Structures are given as structure tokens and as C-alpha cells.
Amino acid sequence: xxxxxxxxxxxxxxxxxxAFFYLLYLASILTPGYASAHGGVVLEDDLCVINVGFYQAxxxxxxxxxxxxxxxxxxxxxxxxxxxxxxxxxDGLEQLPVDFRIIRNVTGMxxxxxxNDVEALGDLDVVTEFYHPPVTEPDAFAVLHEFAEPGAFxxxxxxxxxxxxxxxxxxxxxxxxxxxxxxxxxxxxxxxxLLAVLAVSSRWRSGxxxxxxxxxxxxxxMTADAAEIEDVVSADGYYRVTAISRIHPLAINQMHAWxxxxxxxxxxxVINANISVSGGMPAHDxxxxxxxxxxxxxxxxxxxxxGVKFHMRGAWELYVLIDATGRPDTATLSLEL
Amino acid sequence: xxxxxTLTALVAAIALWWWIFPPHPGWSEDELVSIQxxxxxxxxxxxxxPTNSVAxxxxxxxxxxxxxxxxxxxxxxTTSCATCHQPQRGFSDGLALSVAIGQTKRNAPGIAGLAWSxxxxxxxxxxxxxxxxxxxxxxxxxxxxxxxxxAHLIHTDEPYRALYEKVFGPLPALDDxxxxxxxxxxxxxxxxxxxxxxxxxxxxxxxxRLFSNLGKAIAAYERLLVHGSSRFDRYVAELMxxxxxxxxxxxxxxxxRLFINEANCTQCHNGPLLTNNAFxxxxxxxxxxxxxxIGRSAGLRKVRDDEFNCLGPYSDNPxxxxxxxxxxxxxxxxxxxxxxxxxxxxxxxxxGHAGQFATLGEVxxxxxxxxxxxxxxxxxxxxxxxPWQVVDLEAFLLTLQAPLATDPSWLEPPDQ
Numbered sequence: 001x002x003x004x005x006x007x008x009x010x011x012x013x014x015x016x017x018x019a020f021f022y023l024l025y026l027a028s029i030l031t032p033g034y035a036s037a038h039g040g041v042v043l044e045d046d047l048c049v050i051n052v053g054f055y056q057a058x059x060x061x062x063x064x065x066x067x068x069x070x071x072x073x074x075x076x077x078x079x080x081x082x083x084x085x086x087x088x089x090x091d092g093l094e095q096l097p098v099d100f101r102i103i104r105n106v107t108g109m110x111x112x113x114x115x116n117d118v119e120a121l122g123d124l125d126v127v128t129e130f131y132h133p134p135v136t137e138p139d140a141f142a143v144l145h146e147f148a149e150p151g152a153f154x155x156x157x158x159x160x161x162x163x164x165x166x167x168x169x170x171x172x173x174x175x176x177x178x179x180x181x182x183x184x185x186x187x188x189x190x191x192x193x194l195l196a197v198l199a200v201s202s203r204w205r206s207g208x209x210x211x212x213x214x215x216x217x218x219x220x221x222m223t224a225d226a227a228e229i230e231d232v233v234s235a236d237g238y239y240r241v242t243a244i245s246r247i248h249p250l251a252i253n254q255m256h257a258w259x260x261x262x263x264x265x266x267x268x269x270v271i272n273a274n275i276s277v278s279g280g281m282p283a284h285d286x287x288x289x290x291x292x293x294x295x296x297x298x299x300x301x302x303x304x305x306x307g308v309k310f311h312m313r314g315a316w317e318l319y320v321l322i323d324a325t326g327r328p329d330t331a332t333l334s335l336e337l
Numbered sequence: 338x339x340x341x342x343t344l345t346a347l348v349a350a351i352a353l354w355w356w357i358f359p360p361h362p363g364w365s366e367d368e369l370v371s372i373q374x375x376x377x378x379x380x381x382x383x384x385x386x387p388t389n390s391v392a393x394x395x396x397x398x399x400x401x402x403x404x405x406x407x408x409x410x411x412x413x414x415t416t417s418c419a420t421c422h423q424p425q426r427g428f429s430d431g432l433a434l435s436v437a438i439g440q441t442k443r444n445a446p447g448i449a450g451l452a453w454s455x456x457x458x459x460x461x462x463x464x465x466x467x468x469x470x471x472x473x474x475x476x477x478x479x480x481x482x483x484x485x486x487x488a489h490l491i492h493t494d495e496p497y498r499a500l501y502e503k504v505f506g507p508l509p510a511l512d513d514x515x516x517x518x519x520x521x522x523x524x525x526x527x528x529x530x531x532x533x534x535x536x537x538x539x540x541x542x543x544x545x546r547l548f549s550n551l552g553k554a555i556a557a558y559e560r561l562l563v564h565g566s567s568r569f570d571r572y573v574a575e576l577m578x579x580x581x582x583x584x585x586x587x588x589x590x591x592x593x594r595l596f597i598n599e600a601n602c603t604q605c606h607n608g609p610l611l612t613n614n615a616f617x618x619x620x621x622x623x624x625x626x627x628x629x630x631i632g633r634s635a636g637l638r639k640v641r642d643d644e645f646n647c648l649g650p651y652s653d654n655p656x657x658x659x660x661x662x663x664x665x666x667x668x669x670x671x672x673x674x675x676x677x678x679x680x681x682x683x684x685x686x687x688x689g690h691a692g693q694f695a696t697l698g699e700v701x702x703x704x705x706x707x708x709x710x711x712x713x714x715x716x717x718x719x720x721x722x723x724p725w726q727v728v729d730l731e732a733f734l735l736t737l738q739a740p741l742a743t744d745p746s747w748l749e750p751p752d753q
Contacts, residue, residue: 062711064622069708081625085712087671139635139671140712142628253613255659280667284604286716287667289615307663311615312604 048073049089052098052159053168057141058087074155074174079147082176086141086157096159096168097134100143103127105152105173113154113173129153134160150177226250226335234331239264239322241331243305250337252313255290258305259298262322269301273324277305279317313337357725361590364576371597376573377566380609383452387654388647389467389553391504392560399751400500401558404551406750409490410474412481413438418473418555421445424748427684428562433692434624439478442630444692447685449562449741450678454614455660459674459690460636461616464661465652466556468645471548475524483522483529484548491547505550509543516540522548545644549651561747564610564680567739569593585736591726592733600704600720600730605676611737616673620708620715624691629712632690634670672713680737697734701727 048071050059061072062083076082088094104127107117121127130145152175159168227245234241242261247254262270275294280287292307310316318333364372373379391397404410405418421435422428427447430436435445443459451457457469473479474487491497492511502508511517517540521532533541566574568584575582585593596602607613616633623629640661645651647658674690688694694703705727707717722730741748 060711064711065625068622069620069711071709083623083628083711085629087712138638139631142712144626144628253608253615255663284716285714286669287665289665290663291665291667292663307659309663311613313607314604 050086050157050170050172052093052157052170053166055093055096055159055168056089057093057157058089060085074172076147076174076176079150079177081144081146084143084145084155088140093159094138095136096161097136098141098157098159099134100130100132100141101128101156101158102130102145103154103156104129105154107154109173110152111173111175113171115169115171118154118156118171124156134158147176151175226337229333229335232331232333234320234322234329236327236329237265238327238329239270239324239331240267241320241322241333243318243320243333245308250310250335252310252337255307255309258308260294260303260305260320262301262303262324264324270322270324271297271299271301273303273322275303275305275323276321278319278321281312281314281316283315284312310337357723358587359591361594368594368597369576371603372573372593373577374607375597375603375609375611377564377570377609378574380453383560383563386452386465386467386556386560387657388465388652389556390653391550391553392557394504394557396500396504397554397557398561400497400504401554401556402747402751403497403500404555405558409494410480410482410487411438412483412486416480418470419750421473421479422448427681429685431686433687433695435479437473437479438481441476441478442627443690444687446677447681448559449743450564450610450680452560452563453610454612454675456614456616456636456640456675458636460630460632460639461675462636462639463643463645464640464647464658465645466559467549467552468643470552470555470559471645474551475522477526483520483525483533484544485518485522485529485533486520487551488517488544488547489519491551501550501554504554505547509540509547517544542650545651549645552645558747561743563742564678565739565742567680567737569733569736570739572736585733588729588732589736590733592729592731593736595722595726595730596733600722600726601718602730606679611679612676614675616670616675617716618669618672618674618710618713619704619717620672620710621674621689621691621693621703623711624693627691629672629710630674630690631671631712633673633675637664637666637670640664669714669716672710679734681739682734683738697731698727701730 048059050057059073061074061076062070062085063072063076063078063080064083065081066078084100086098086100101124103118103121103124105113106127107113107121109117118124129147130143132143135141152173154171154173157170160166161168227248227250229241229243232241232243233239240263242263244259244261246257246259260275262273262275264270277292277294278287288309289311290307290309292305294303295306296304298304308318314337316335316337318335320331320333322329322331386392405422408414408417410417416437420437421430421441422445423430428449429445429447433444435441435443446459451466455464457463457466458472463469463472474482475484488509489511491501492508498508509517516537518532518536521529521536522544523530523533525533536544572582572584575584605613605615605617616636618632640646641664643649647661648655652658682688682697686696688697688700694700704717705720705722707715707719709715
């Protein structure tokens with residue numbers, strides 16, 4: 001009798017367990033950090049994005065000593081060493097001198113302080129907590145500041161266009177230390193969590209699995225012999241590309257060349273085309289370890305692509321952008337190593 | 338009832354045991370290929386270095402060996418290459434950040450097997466062993482010297498002078514101190530820099546040539562430092578010959594299985610030296626008080642501007658520079674560091690480009706979790722391994738331990 005009751009409880013226990021972990025997970029992503037965007041920083045696809053004029057940058061704060069890898073958009077859980085990282089999403093910002101200032105928030109506007117409120121303060125030096133003079137950084141702009149005490153602050157990022165003297169400014173108020181949980185978002189999280197439990201425990205699961213399997217099937221590479229990729233049609237159908245590796249079989253960690261054969265719709269060779277090649281591993285979110293280039297046209301629509309290297313096994317893609325007679329079009333070559 | 342419960346508990350215990358310690362079921366065809374790929378016997382022959390015409394010259398090796406261990410190769414007389422690259426510690430130093438004249442910004446890696454790498458340094462800011470060897474000599478916190486200072490040392494020390502001239506031909510007229518001041522170089526501080534700037538450009542080139550030759554001799558020596566056959570390699574040899582081997586067991590075999598399969602290690606640590614010598618952002622934390630390291634992105638700019646690179650005037654063959662010419666410049670270079678070899682890991686702790694991890698266990702925990710990178714994007718994905726699987730991986734990694742396949746006399750300071 002006792003065993004039977006125990007067995008009966010298993011689906012319930014499973015669902016409780018799943019619900020519990022979902023809630024834990026949601027609480028962890030919805031509480032401080034991601035949940036606290038305001039002012040000049042907006043959340044876009046889980047990124048903290050800052051707008052400096054029309055330039056955009058990814059903005060994150062870390063407190064590596066206290067919270068290791070945890071990212072914060074604005075409000076910081078504690079005082080101490082804080083690393084502000086600004087990564088440019090927009091081409092152009094890396095060519096402008098960018099400076100970074102943190103002032104104590106004495107605007108009286110709290111978390112709603114804006115550019116006008118900061119300008120109204122006049123001399124910022126008297127309220128400045130930290131200042132990093134303008135620098136031009138090609139990759140990312142990172143600064144480190146140690147907050148001694150909790151409080152309300154405003155971050156100010158300024159970029160000056162060297163030719164036009166135009167000033168681009170982003171202002172974002174934030175708090176350091178001692179702030180509570182974000183209850184409305186947790187409530188949303190609880191609802192989402194319950195929905196997720198329903199989804200997991202109902203028929204949706206098998207449906208989802210079928211869709212996932214179908215998607216995986218569609219994503220499988222289309223080519224069997226990786227050293228030769230035959231007759232790939234470009235996205236808009238203008239060109240057909242065949243690629244033949246100069247090394248057989250293909251190998252990792254070896255610099256090598258490919259021959260690309262480019263034909264038009266009617267099968268005629270395409271000559272004098274501008275071709276550029278990029279690529280990467282879609283599953284790993286990274287590009288090629290090299291920047292390959294077309295170094296020679298070999299005649300009859302054949303082009304020599306040099307400087308190709310693959311440094312991992314797995315599924316790779318090469319994107320061949322072809323432009324002949326003003327018709328740019330990209331052929332995607334898939335290969336498995 | 339009680340018997341039923343006892344039996345259930347027993348079955349559960351056995352199932353748990355099999356889950357944590359699964360018996361070794363043998364290898365599939367694909368797994369055998371993966372295992373052979375990381376076997377030392379699959380390593381191609383020592384690659385030529387056409388940019389260094391004395392790369393395999395016996396006298397250059399002797400000269401390089403002396404230079405490598407010579408404390409006079411520093412401004413203070415206290416630092417040699419072997420200060421941070423100690424043979425008994427896998428040619429590293431056991432410190433998180435190396436200490437020579439001052440403290441460096443990065444961890445000193447082991448240097449065996451680097452002749453197979455197209456890039457040197459964590460950020461790949463050098464593209465040959467010889468160009469790399471020059472950099473610490475003039476770094477203020479490492480050897481703190483200047484190229485003129487080293488030129489005069491070679492010139493005034495009779496054995497050095499004889500050996501140098503045997504390998505590279507006559508030295509410049511270094512007796513003429515008006516043409517060749519006793520110290521200085523383009524990277525030196527004020528006084529040394531001024532002395533260098535006052536020199537005739539032809540004389541500067543002569544000194545640069547001499548200085549690059551010292552790097553080429555050190556590189557010739559370093560090319561002798563090659564990995565030896567480990568217990569793992571003996572395992573593979575026996576496996577290939579007889580289909581079975583007792584060299585690895587239990588936890589080590591389970592670790593090997595994880596290594597080539599679900600732990601994704603061979604994505605970057607592939608090939609017989611267990612590195613693809615390429616750059617990856619794996620989200621290591623910056624040290625307290627330090628900004629996150631830009632890594633390869635900055636390294637690529639430096640190597641392109643380096644006068645001692647493959648394409649430069651001191652390269653012995655600037656026509657064979659595909660690695661430099663086609664070096665990838667994508668965004669993923671931000672925060673990326675070179676994947677190190679995993680051979681002889683037990684000798685080279687702590688780990689990480691700034692020595693962030695004291696133990697292998699900490700490294701593996703980091704990759705198991707794959708947390709967000711502070712700068713750029715962490716390429717690694719969380720592995721979600723169980724704690725005992727992490728222990729198995731570590732057990733396997735420690736089977737890659739082996740003495741170098743190098744004559745022991747090269748691993749000690751030379752008799753002079």
C-alpha cells in the first residue's frame with residue numbers, strides 16, 4: 001500500500017521539481033543585473049545597449065572580486081572594484097575619442113535623471129567620482145573604479161566627432177549597493193515558470209521534440225565530400241559556385257587554398273568578378289581563424305582563394321560574396337570536417 | 338516487504354555505481370580516429386622555419402643554449418630566459434604572473450613544442466620563435482636590457498664572439514663607441530632611446546641584424562625542446578598494435594572518452610600537441626585591480642607592426658608568410674588567447690593567461706560552467722558534467738605527462 005502511494009506521487013514530484021528549478025532559474029536571470037535597465041541603457045535581446053548619439057555600444061559592469069562573471073547593466077549589488085566594459089556595436093565609434101565620467105547623482109531626479117538634468121549641474125568636476133579622459137580604442141573601452149560607499153551615481157559617456165566637433169552623450173543613472181529584488185518582474189517570472197511547467201508536462205513536449213528534430217535535420221550539411229563542394233546556387237540565384245580544395249583530404253590547422261568556379265544562371269563562366277570570402281562555425285558563433293582572399297583569377301570563371309584554415313572539427317560555412325556586373329549575391333558553402 | 342525494499346536499494350546502488358563508473362566498452366571507429374589524432378606519433382616532423390636560416394644549425398643551437406641560461410643577458414645580471422622558463426618546471430615558473438626584474442602581466446607558458454606553433458605569446462604578438470625571444474630582452478620588467486647592450490656583450494665576451502662569428506659572420510665595428518654607444522635601443526627609456534636615435538640608420542640596421550641573430554640562435558636551441566612519449570601515447574601504441582592495452586585504466590579511460598566526445602576539449606586542444614595554436618575567448622576573469630585583457634585583437638596589431646615579423650627586413654625569407662598575411666581579424670579576437678598544449682600540464686601550474694587557476698580542477702570547473710566573458714564573447718558552451726566526470730578528465734590529462742625527448746644536457750645550463 002505504501003509503495004503504491006509512493007509511485008503515485010512521482011509525476012507530481014517531477015513537476016514540483018521542474019517548477020522549483022524553473023523558478024530558481026527565472027529568479028536568477030530576472031533579479032538584479034538584467035532586470036534593472038533604465039536611463040540611457042536599454043535591454044535589447046538580453047544585451048545592455050547604450051546609445052551614444054546614433055552610435056550603439058554594448059555596456060556591462062562586472063564586480064569580479066565579489067560576483068565573478070555576473071553581468072550588470074546598471075545597478076550594482078555591492079561596493080568595491082567594478083569594471084565597466086563598453087563594446088562597440090556600431091562601426092565608427094572605435095574611431096572616436098570616448099571619455100567616461102561617473103558623478104554623484106545630486107540632480108534630485110533619482111533614476112529619472114537625464115542629459116538636461118546633468119547639464120543643469122554646471123561644473124561636473126565638483127561632483128565627479130571618477131573620470132577617464134578621452135581615448136580611441138579599436139576594440140572595447142574598459143575602465144575600473146572602486147566604489148568606497150553605496151550611493152546614487154550617474155555615468156556619462158561622451159564621444160566627440162573629430163571633424164564636426166559634434167558631441168554625442170549618453171547618461172545613465174545607477175545605484176551602488178543595497179537594492180531590493182524587482183517584484184513585478186519576479187511575478188512575471190512565476191507566471192512564465194508555471195506556463196513552462198504546463199508545457200513540459202503536457203503534449204507540447206513531444207510536439208516540440210518533433211519540431212526540434214526536423215530543424216536539426218534541415219541544418220545538416222548538404223555535402224558529403226568536404227574537399228569538393230559542387231554547384232551551390234547563390235541566395236538570389238544569380239550565380240552557381242563549385243569549390244575544390246587544393247588539399248585532399250581536408251585537414252584542420254593547415255593553411256591551404258581553394259579553387260572557386262563561378263558560373264551564371266545559364267552555366268556560362270563568370271569572369272572579372274569581385275569576390276570576397278568570409279565564414280565560420282555557426283554552431284560556435286565564431287568566424288574563420290584567417291582572412292582568406294582571392295589572389296588570382298585563373299581564367300574561365302576560376303578563382304584562386306588563398307589563406308583558408310580551419311582550426312576545429314565540425315560544421316563550417318564559407319560565405320562567397322560575388323559581384324559581377326553590379327549583381328552582388330552570396331553563395332553559402334557548407335562543409336563538415 | 339523488507340526483502341523488497343532491500344532488493345530495490347541494492348539494485349539502485351548497483352545502477353548508481355554503473356552510472357558513475359561505467360565499464361570501458363571499447364572504442365568505436367570514430368573514437369579510434371580521434372584518439373590517433375592526438376597521439377604523439379601523429380605529429381608531423383619538426384617544421385622548417387625559412388625565416389631563420391640557422392634554425393637547425395648545430396653551432397647556433399650551442400650559442401642559443403648559452404644565451405638562454407646566461408644571467409648577463411639582463412640589465413641587472415639577475416635574469417635569464419631560464420628565470421621564467423625553468424627546465425625542471427616544464428620551462429615555466431610556477432607563478433601566476435612571472436617575476437623577473439619586475440612582475441609581468443601574464444603567466445609564463447611552457448615552451449616545449451612551440452616550433453610547431455605559427456604564433457607565439459598568449460596574444461600571438463610574435464610570429465616566430467626568434468622574434469619572440471627578442472621581446473623579453475628589452476622589456477623593462479623582464480631582462481631590462483637594450484639591443485646595443487647585448488651587442489657589446491657578444492663583442493666583448495671572447496667565447497660568444499667566436500661562436501657568433503662562426504654562425505653569422507663578422508660582428509659590426511663595435512669598438513667604435515661613437516658609432517655604437519654602449520647601451521640603447523628604440524624601446525629603451527629616455528637616455529638609451531636618445532643614444533639610439535642619434536645613430537646612423539645603417540648602423541641601427543647592423544645592430545638590429547645582430548640582435549635578431551641572437552633571437553635566431555635562441556630559437557635554434559628552443560627547437561630542440563620537443564615532447565616525449567607519455568603513458569597515453571604508449572596506450573595508443575599498444576592499442577593500435579594489439580587492440581588492447583593496460584597502460585590506462587578506469588578513471589583515465591573514462592576521462593579520455595569524455596575528452597574526445599562530450600567535453601568538447603578537442604575543438605581547440607586537437608592534434609598531437611593538444612592545441613590548434615589558434616585564439617579563443619574562453620571567458621577567464623580579469624585579475625583584481627586589472628582590466629580585462631584584449632588578447633589577440635591587440636596582439637594581431639602588434640605582430641603586423643613588428644619590424645621582426647616574417648615580412649620584415651630581418652626575416653631570412655619574407656615570401657613564406659601566409660600565416661601573417663591571412664591572419665584572421667574578426668571580432669572574436671577580442672579577449673581571445675592562444676590555446677596552450679596540454680602535454681606536461683602537471684609541471685606548468687598555475688593555469689590561464691594570468692595564472693587565474695591554481696589547479697587543473699579549477700580550470701575544468703571553469704570550462705564545465707563556461708560563464709559569460711567580461712570582454713568579447715565566451716566561445717565555450719557549458720558542459721554540465723558531473724563532478725566525478727571532471728575528476729575523470731583530470732585523471733586523463735595527467736597521463737599526458739612525459740620527460741622531453743631532448744638530450745638531457747640541453748636541459749641544464751651549459752658548461753662554460
